[in-house]
Amino acid sequence: MKRNEKRAVIAIVCVIIALIAASFGVKMLRRFDYTDHLDETVITVDKNNITLREFGYYIFRVEAFIQKQALIYDPEDPVHWWHIHFDAGEDSQFVSDYAKNFAISLCIAEEIYCREALSRGMTLDESEEDLMIDDAMEMLDNMDAEQMAATGLDKDMVLELSRKHALASKYAAWLAENADLTAYNGEPAELVDWDGAYFREVILPAHSVVTNDRLLDKITLGTITVN
Numbered sequence: 001m002k003r004n005e006k007r008a009v010i011a012i013v014c015v016i017i018a019l020i021a022a023s024f025g026v027k028m029l030r031r032f033d034y035t036d037h038l039d040e041t042v043i044t045v046d047k048n049n050i051t052l053r054e055f056g057y058y059i060f061r062v063e064a065f066i067q068k069q070a071l072i073y074d075p076e077d078p079v080h081w082w083h084i085h086f087d088a089g090e091d092s093q094f095v096s097d098y099a100k101n102f103a104i105s106l107c108i109a110e111e112i113y114c115r116e117a118l119s120r121g122m123t124l125d126e127s128e129e130d131l132m133i134d135d136a137m138e139m140l141d142n143m144d145a146e147q148m149a150a151t152g153l154d155k156d157m158v159l160e161l162s163r164k165h166a167l168a169s170k171y172a173a174w175l176a177e178n179a180d181l182t183a184y185n186g187e188p189a190e191l192v193d194w195d196g197a198y199f200r201e202v203i204l205p206a207h208s209v210v211t212n213d214r215l216l217d218k219i220t221l222g223t224i225t226v227n
Contacts, residue, residue: 032218038152043104044210045111052215056151057161058103060143060225066099067226082222099221104211109194112207113168113175122174124166136162147225 038053070081082096093101124132136159148154176188184191184198191198 034150034219034224035152037215040212040215042212042215043107043111044208044212045108046115046208048111048115050107050111053152054157054161055103055107056153056224057158058107059219059221060139060147060151060153062099062103062106063221063224063226064142066095066222070095070222070226079222079227082227096220096222100216100219103221104216105194108204108209109199110165110168112203113171114164117167117171117174120171122167122170124163124170128166128170132162132166133159135166143225150225 034052038056039051041049042052042055043050066082067078070078073081073084082099083094085094086092086098139162140155140158143151143153172192173189175192179188179192179198179202181188181191181198186197190196192203193199
């Protein structure tokens, strides 16, 4: 092979390598875009799918709640609080991970309790409906345009999910009064809550719950509607 031909071959190989490296680099740099997945199922409870858009209701509530703690801990840099790791044996975790597990568990509990309420013919009375609307409007007032866009929520969805929240709360209150809790220590309302012993040991195992971990693993709370 002549010298010029060798140079041509080397040049072609270099171009191919450069193209491969560039393609690989683009893939490496491509970041997860939350809003691209809003209509994907993130949690399924008894074959009822909950999209990431609906889950945004819980993300906003949890992020708003924990952000208040973050601002108390470090007003200048609230992100600091979200990155703190609590050492508690098997329950050790970062605040951001706790927040995500909190939102997931709350979403699952309210889906279960709301459907239980509906199956028993429970509805919101006039005063409960008014309180629900007030709660929804307060949430909407606290959401700016950027937060609405980030979660994919709108007024109708917030009202619908606030009604689910209200019905779930009503059923939980009924359950606290009517369930047999004699085998448990603690306040009834706490036992039937999303992290209560009765809910974890009796209610939750009676339902089929599937989480889309492929998607959930890419979501970091403390970065979606705050910071």
